[in-house]
Amino acid sequence: MKKVENELALALISGAGILAVGAAAGVLAAAVTGYFIDYELVGKESKSPQSERQGFGELVITNKLLTPGASHGRTGQKLDAKGVVIHYVANPGSTAIANRNYFENGSEGNGTSCHYIVGLQGEILRLIPENERAMHAGKAYGVAWATQAKTNNSTYLGIEVCHPDKTGKFSAVTYKALVELVADICERNGFNPYQDIQRHYDVTGKLCPLYYVNNPSAWEKFKTDVYLTMNASKPDLEAEPSDWARTAWEWGIENSVTDGARPHGAATRQVCSISMTYQATRTANRATQSTNSEICR
Numbered sequence: 001m002k003k004v005e006n007e008l009a010l011a012l013i014s015g016a017g018i019l020a021v022g023a024a025a026g027v028l029a030a031a032v033t034g035y036f037i038d039y040e041l042v043g044k045e046s047k048s049p050q051s052e053r054q055g056f057g058e059l060v061i062t063n064k065l066l067t068p069g070a071s072h073g074r075t076g077q078k079l080d081a082k083g084v085v086i087h088y089v090a091n092p093g094s095t096a097i098a099n100r101n102y103f104e105n106g107s108e109g110n111g112t113s114c115h116y117i118v119g120l121q122g123e124i125l126r127l128i129p130e131n132e133r134a135m136h137a138g139k140a141y142g143v144a145w146a147t148q149a150k151t152n153n154s155t156y157l158g159i160e161v162c163h164p165d166k167t168g169k170f171s172a173v174t175y176k177a178l179v180e181l182v183a184d185i186c187e188r189n190g191f192n193p194y195q196d197i198q199r200h201y202d203v204t205g206k207l208c209p210l211y212y213v214n215n216p217s218a219w220e221k222f223k224t225d226v227y228l229t230m231n232a233s234k235p236d237l238e239a240e241p242s243d244w245a246r247t248a249w250e251w252g253i254e255n256s257v258t259d260g261a262r263p264h265g266a267a268t269r270q271v272c273s274i275s276m277t278y279q280a281t282r283t284a285n286r287a288t289q290s291t292n293s294e295i296c297r
């Protein structure tokens with residue numbers, strides 16, 4: 001499991017003890033389930049997305065919130081997002097944190113920003129909460145950002161993606177993290193991946209994200225990958241155990257191997273091995289009993 005990261009200092013700056021409590025709950029949930037649950041700043045949702053998150057695998061997001069203020073690209077204006085715009089950073093080999101700091105430092109006076117950055121190793125940074133506007137997809141170039149903010153930036157979440165070379169193609173690990181992130185965003189916000197995910201190119205004409213403008217089929221595949229990730233089979237955590245597992249499950253409760261909660265939740269190999277040992281022992285005992293009865297008769 002990847003390391004659980006959280007920036008408590010930033011959480012406190014951004015506003016409340018509740019955030020620290022949320023982070024602690026996230027760490028606890030990660031320890032129990034193997035998934036990182038980080039839900040203190042998930043935009044429209046205030047409840048834990050834990051149940052929705054179970055089917056997705058690991059999604060680790062590190063808070064690196066920008067300092068509030070227009071000069072940092074964080075105006076604090078409210079956003080009720082209708083979709084997501086994908087960008088490439090257009091700076092080959094640059095890291096997620098370097099791009100984040102570029103925004104933090106005012107982006108050369110432009111006050112640009114985004115909600116998330118996906119890095120070269122698939123790391124994900126959160127710069128702005130989903131319910132706040134970011135400055136990433138202005139209507140046209142040469143227009144003041146303040147004016148542009150009334151258009152696309154009022155509609156879309158923005159994700160910047162790092163890339164190793166000038167083609168702008170995302171590496172496999174970066175691509176996978178991006179798919180997971182966008183699937184999670186679509187799931188939580190009710191977005192349709194085929195209709196509500198846009199390239200920067202689609203909303204302003206800018207050649208961004210370059211590789212996916214030059215290769216429309218790769219872009220179509222991206223949306224499909226998001227769709228497939230959203231619809232991957234998710235275990236029903238509240239369902240009763242399967243018939244084949246029921247006796248072992250009941251034995252497990254009786255012998256304090258499990259408390260009987262979440263029968264379809266993730267299990268460690270250790271837990272699995274206990275279950276398998278139980279089944280093997282039972283089978284062996286049955287065989288012995290059967291042999292004994294033959295003898296007695």
Ligand SMILES: [Zn+2]
Nearest residue numbers: 087088200208
């Ligand atoms: Zn862009």
